Amino acid sequence: MTASAPPTVSAQALSLLGEVWGYDQFRWRQGEIVSQLAAGGNALVLMPTGGGKSLCYQLPSLLRPGVGVVVSPLIALMQDQVDALRQLGVRAAFLNSSLSADGVREVEAALRSGELDLLYVAPERLLMEGTLRLLESVPLALFAIDEAHCVSQWGHDFRPEYQGLGVLAGRFAGVPRIALTATADERTRADILSVLGLQDAPQFTASFDRPNIQYRVGPKDSAKRQLLDFIRAEHSGDAGIVYCLSRRSVEDTAAFLTENGVPALPYHAGLSHPERQRAQERFLREDGLVVVATVAFGMGIDKPDVRFVAHLDLPKSMEGYYQETGRAGRDGEASTAWMVYGLGDVVNLRRMLSDSPAPEWVKRIEGAKLDALLSYCESAGCRREGILGYFGEEYQGPCGNCDNCISPPQVRELTREAQMALSAAVRTGNRYGAAHLTDVLLGKDTDKVRQAGHHTLPTFGVGAQHDERTWRGILRQMVSLGYLAAGEHYGLSATPKSRELLQGETPFLLREEVLRPTSNRRAKGKASAPADLPAAAQPAFEALRQWRGEQAREQGVPAYIILDNKTLAAIAALRPGSLATLSTVSGVGAKKLEQYGQAVLDVLGEVD
Known part of the structure; x- marks a missing residue:
């Protein structure tokens, strides 16, 4: 479906590629996409973070007459994107709420007089009637809608203002449009095409594989200490991002790292705008800084040398996990996606979903996304195969660069133990948490167990042959797989699905709980240099x-x-x-x- 570009366009594109960017060839299908846009066509581009998406619209903006308009969701990052283009000699500017009235007038004057090659605009600003009229009065090279998955309610980062971008197809019918994203399943892609009027546009889908990233998932046990040990052992002096679910956890973790010699800054929505802006600017400009953040941080981050992304809490979906881990290693150098999680994470996310005011159909979608992520976490198979399979890409492991491939975990058949856990949940009234159920199964004669009379149950002490860690893993996986559900006060109850286990219709397989080390890490002190540098x-x-x-x-x-x-x-x-x-x-x-x-x-x- 890709439109073929006239030879003159291709020659000019290659010339500009070398002259402006200093590259002698395109990566993947960048050349095809550039030719498609330069010839006046539309496109949908799915390319992993760091794959070179920005070149796909920046270069055609220089090839075509007029200014290229880039819709970007984060005001804070526009400045850096514009700075990067100006370093290349490209005339770029942005229009957003951070500008003074004089600043806005200056950019608008440059736009009217043809002095800009690229203009970055937030979707809210673009959809203002005054902005639309201004753009109708000047020659336009193209519209680029970055982070296009924000268009879709099926996506992991839906933004209502993005749906208004459908107006571009009608008011600027002759201007080519390109939508770009790093994460989109089939439903999200369909929404992007529909909302943005790109139904007949060719789709350019790159591999979602990031072979330089090593994926590792393990059990949470004193998460901050685990994180510190990981950074000290493998990423001392490296830039990294640590994701936490709550603001308090962000603050506590950043303080803990700083106290232990790792320079770290917090970033969350509870901070003032100047505080968030300062944190982001320091992260982008300084070497070896770690930002501890909620998911509010990172979209569109261009910093190429982020050597690790760590999760101390589970994300809400595979899309969120993939996009967040994709902020590591944009330069193609070896990087790590490291995550620890526990039963509390699973219970919290399931409860948040259950208590959400969202419509039931939305809850079903989000529930399926969470199920996919939990299956990935509990899997004993190749991590890369699981991630790529979720996005519809076939990959035959082992990849040799994930924890499960480097050190394959042991898997034990513990169906009888799962049945014990279900029995304990049912006999205690389907209302006690994991800690209490573990005490009952281990036969611990605690005050709480005795006061509840649970020391007299047939299940009391029935699991004493296993330790507390094993039972914690069993209960976590049972909640992850939907055999147990978290109710009020985080009490666990057997679900209808649990009948499969109780009746022996399906086996229960438990993967070992070991956060296995990597096989090839860089030497300390050489973190900033590429690994293959002589x-x-x-x-x-x-x-x-x-x-x-x-x-x-x-x-x-x-x-x-x-x-x-x-x-x-x-x-x-x-x-x-x-x-x-x-x-x-x-x-x-x-x-x-x-x-x-x-x-x-x-x-x-x-x-x-």
Whole structure:
């Protein structure tokens, strides 16, 4: 379905790719997408985080007459995206509520006079009648709707204002539109096509695989200490994101890490806008900083060298998990997606869903999404195979880069024990929590057990051959799989589905509870450098990194916007002696060569 581009367009596109971005070839199907847009066609692009989505609309905006309008959901990130484009010599600006009245007038004047190549706009601002009229008065190259999954109620991050973007198809019928997202199942894709009027547009779907990310999931047991041990052992000095479900947990975890020598900042909706903005700016501009956040943080983050994403609480869906873990390793270097979870997480999410005021059909959708994530967590199979399978992509494991493939877990058939747990839940009235049921099964003669009279039950002590950890895992998996449900005060009750277990119609298989170590981690102190950088090039890389940091501080922009780590590593390995040789390095375009070329050569000249 992809429209073929005239040779002149392709030649011009390749020329601009080298001149502006410093690349000599397109990745994946970027060239096809660029040609599709440049020729006036529409497109839906599904590409994983870090796959190069932005180039798919930025380059056609330069090829076509007029300004490219980019709809972006996060005001805080527009500044950095615009800064990055200006570093490339692209004329870019944004229109959002952070601008003063004079700032707005200045951008609008630049737009009217044809002085902009790209304009970033929040959906709320775009849909204002005044903005729509302004855009109708100027030549437009295209509309790019980023994070397009926000259009759909089926998506994990639905935003009502995105549904209003359907107006673009009618009011700007001749302007090509491209919708882009990293996460969308079939229903979400159908909504994107319908709402944005892209039913006849070709779809470009890249692999969802991120082979550089190592996926690891394990039992929660003193989560903050587990996190600290993980960072110290594998990611000391690295940038990372830690996700927690509650604001209090965010604050406590950030304080705990800081007290233990890991520089960390909290980020959640309870902080003031200036506080959130400062945290985000520091994360983008400083090396080795960890942000502890709720899910409010991270959409659209362009920082390429995030080396780990950790979850101390379960996300609500596989889409949310995939998108959040995808913020690690955008530069293609080895990174870790690390998560711990426990019975409390499962119970809390099930209760939140049950108590939600949402319509029943929405609850069913969200329940199915949560079930898929829990099945992934409890699986003894290849993690990558599970993730890709959820998004409809076939993958035959083992991948060799997840906990289950590196160290396959033991799986035990514990159907009899599951039946014991169900019996304990039923005989205690289907209203006691996991801790109490565990005490009954282990035969612990506590005051609570005795006061309830549960020491006289046939199930008292019936599971004494197992330890508390095993029973905790059994109960967690039974709630995850829907054999037990959490009711008022977090009491566990047997569900209709539990009859399958009680009648022996289905086996109960428990995976071992071990957060297994990775097989190949970088040496401490080398976290910022690409893993394959030769030892002889390390001094040059560090010298260039220090120079880059100084430049970033002077200009008030993130360091990676100057030159990213991959480009610095290539320069350090090549050690060019002239501007002509430096210009051959991928990522060094004409503007950056002009602005930084001589300074880079001077830095290299000072390295022994």
